[in-house]
Each structure stands twice: as C-alpha cells, then as structure tokens.
Amino acid sequence: MRLYVGCAMWTHPDWQEKPIPPAERLRAYSSWCNAVEGNTTFYAVPQRRTVQSWARQTDPDFRFVMKLPRTITHDRRLTGVDADMSAFLDAIEPLGRRLHSLWIQLPGSFTNLTALADLLDAIPSHHRCAVEVRHPAFFENERAITQLEAVLTAAGAEWIPFDTTVLFSAPPGSAAEYEACSKKPNNPRRTRALTEFPIVRYHGRDDVATTVAGWQPWIDTTVAWLREGRSPTVFIHTPDNAASRTLARRFHAEVAARLPALEPLPTPEPTDPMTLF
Template sequence: MISSTSLYYLGLPMWSNRQWIGGVFPQGANSKNFLRHYSSVFSAVEGNTTFYALPSVDVVTAWKEQAQAGFRFNFKFPRKITHENFLRYCGVELSEFLKRVEPLADNLGAFMIQLPDSFEPRQLDDLEKFIKQLPSSFQYSVEVRHLDFFNQGDEEIALNQLLQSYSVDRVCFDSRALFSKPAVTEQEKDAQRKKPRLPVHAIVTSTNPIIRFIGSSDFHHNQQYLLAWVDKMTQWAEQGITPTVFIHTPDNARAPEQAAIFHQLLSGLEGWQPLSRTLKDEAQLAIF
C-alpha cells in the first residue's frame, strides 16, 4: 500500500470486484478477504455502498478487521440524506449513519456529501445548516452537480466561500476523458449515459481535495488528462496539500491498471513509493 504519510491517497470506486483476481487479489483469493488484499495495495476507497444502504454492525466489524493501518474509507452519506431529504429533516438518519461507521474511526477519510444536479445555489443555506451539525472530529467533502456551481460567478464563489469557512473540501469530478471522444465499447456507451459531464475546476477549499477521475477504455487517450492532474498535484505537494484520487474506468474491470499507470506518472515526486503489487503487464508499461 502507498504509505498514509505519502503525497496523496489513491483508490478505486470499490474494493470488491472478481475481475481483479490475479491483480489486486491473488489467484484463489476468497471474496471475504478482498478488502484485506485491496487495502494492502491501495490507500483509499470510495465508500459507495453506504450511499445505497446502511451496513450492518457485523459488516462494519469485518471491515475494521481487514482494513490495513493507514487505509481510508471515504464513505458517501446515504442517499436518503442527500438525494431524498436534500440535507433537511435528517437528524435521525445522520446520527444512525455516523454511529454505525464510528468503529472505523481510525480508517475514516473525508465523508462525501454527494449532491444531485437538482440541488441548486438557492439551497446553500441548507448545506450550511447541515455542515454545522456535523461532528468536528471527522473530515468532509462536498460534490455538487448543478451547473450554476461551475459558472465562476456569484453562485460558485458563494459555494467555495462556504466550504472554506468550515474547512470542507470540494470534490472534483473529472469525466473529460470519457466524453472527449465517441464511445466505442458498450461499457463506454453505458458510462456516458450514466455519468455526469461537468466542468473541471481544481479548487482547494481545505487541505485534502478529492478527485474522481472517470477515464475511457483507451489508456493512451486518458493520458493527457492524467498528466494535467500530475502537474496540479505537483503544485499541491509544494503547498502541503494532500489529495485523494479515485480512478474509474467504464466498467472498472481495468481501473486498477489505470490507477497504477497514474501512480507511475507521479514517480518523480519526492516521497513517492511503488504499489505493493504489479497491476499491469510489461507491454502496457512500454506504451508509457
């Protein structure tokens, strides 16, 4: 695993995918041990599972037992809170969620408040009220999708100032590589139907920004967009900013290899450490 004291955290949108056997997971690995293997390679994971359902106490206990020291779960708040109640009248759900994952305190990265595209600038007061009731012992990040939050005008300024005032990070969702060319594979077509297409504003409102990179199936095509992030992260390293980067591919079957390529691109940075497992073959390495 990349050390938790390194320049950044690297992860994927999930930790359990049988297509990763032979790469992230050794041959013959039992699915019950996938998290243990995953967290020995990557230092973070998007906690999408909590968006859809609250994990049981036993499941949380199992996660705690398997997660490596320094590994970070970046859990999403439940959709009941963000997409159904729009951050209002959700005190019970919020308390229940935080209490359920509290045993993982040593492995918790920033919680992600992912808001739907229907959450508008006029609702910023609701966001502020929600942030105010969050325990200060945790870190938080916000992902917005309404286009007015990307207009570089009063609406975006108000959002950024709000996040800065509470030391909350802003999630940067980068799907440029996915949408910059016609979809070729069925997986790309499906991803283009489902993923949002948003402007990319690499804005830091606290000290641990989150980047969600959505690539195409063509690693060579993705390269120019990843290199832009290498430049940005080089600047951030000089400023003492520690980002978390999550790498997606259309069906995520090859997300580990794409993440490994990105990590290799950062090898010139002081403090860089290699991944603990080789996730791409020599032919793929030769391309880059």
C-alpha cells in the same frame, strides 16, 4: 509526503485471478491501493459488524471516503436528517482514523446552500467533509461558485471535482462508454483545492493511452498540491473499471517519478493461481 489513490470499489470480477473469499477481498485490494470510495453506503447503511470487518482487513493508514446515504442527500435533500446522520455515523464509527472524509454527493438539481451549510454545521467537527455538486450553476455561474466556496470554507469542507472531460471528449465507442456517458455528469474540470486534503474523482475511457493522456493535468496539479504540503486523494475510474486498480498505481507512480520522496504504495499480493511447479 502522502498521496492516496484508489478506485470506486474494492472488488471486481477481473481482479479475481484466484478465488478470494468475500471477507478477504478488501484486504487484497488494500495491498494495491491505499484508499477506496465507499459507494455502497449510498444505497444502505452497513451494520457495525460489517464495518468492523472493513477495519480488520485494512491497515490503520488505509483511507475510506464514505458516501452519505441517498436518504440524506437525494430523498430528503439534507433536511430533517438528524436521525439518519446519527445512525450513519454510528455505523461507520469502527473505521476510526481510516475514515478519511464524509462524501456528500448532491443531486444534479440541488442548489440549496442554506441546507448544505446547516448540514455541515451539524456534523461533529472531528469528521472531515467533502462535497460533490453536479448542478451546472456551480460550474458556470461565478456568483454560485463563490457562494458555494464560502459555505465550504466556513465549514472546513472540500469540494470534490468529478472530472469526466476525457470521457465526454469523443462519442462513446463501446457499450461501457455509452453507459458511463449516460450516467455521469458532464461538467468542466475544476482544479482548485479548498483544504489540506483535496479529493479528485477522474474518469477515463476504455483506451488506456487516452485515459493516461487525459490525467496529465492532474499529475501537474497533484505534484503542486504535494509541494504545498497538502495530502491529496485521487480516485481513478474507467467505463468498466477493470483496469482502474492498475491505473491507480500507475497514477501514483507518475507522481512519484517527479517527487522521489513520495511515500510508496504497498506491494500487491500475488494474484496468480497457485500451481505445483
């Protein structure tokens, strides 16, 4: 029984209690969490030697959910992207089994399900895919929801919910919350899994108690998924993400309290500065 948890990044200024070389930060992060969102690939395709370094720093059981480049999803909107997809898949090939899923995050104006179906059909079948949509129709229009689910189910792909209901539950109370609200989508919560490997992105607030209270429905859903034999992945976000690494472990612990057979997370590496005494 395996639950993957993680954050939107593997390095953060508030996580550097002692100096860690850039080439070792992913290794340090992987002692806290067993998965990570690969957001950087949205902006640029990494070089293979960089991806090889990511593989060297992580155990084979660590998992990456890698976002397709924006040239594919946002600039070309999934059409005429064969060369771009080939280059991207070649670049991330060194991850091997660590590649949990390809993350297809679509713009808020995107509704072209034919283009999505064509892309999913063209991706080699050994790659698992998960799609994040943001257009309101996919949350409000039953026909659009049914059509999208049919496309995803036919391809064996998952629907990634980005749950921002807690973030938008009250006016922002800080600059970080204001910035998050200005950039994140505000759509209803969705808890239905389509595959054996559901992926959830949950966004809380600055206040830890509010964040933890807000994820309780996901604790119930995650426990149910695990009991059904699914292997979920949950990513925890906060406005500044300073506490997200600790919160991800707390989420895992709350699930484990209800499912004692759940495989434990690794033991975090010591992060206190070294002293002589």
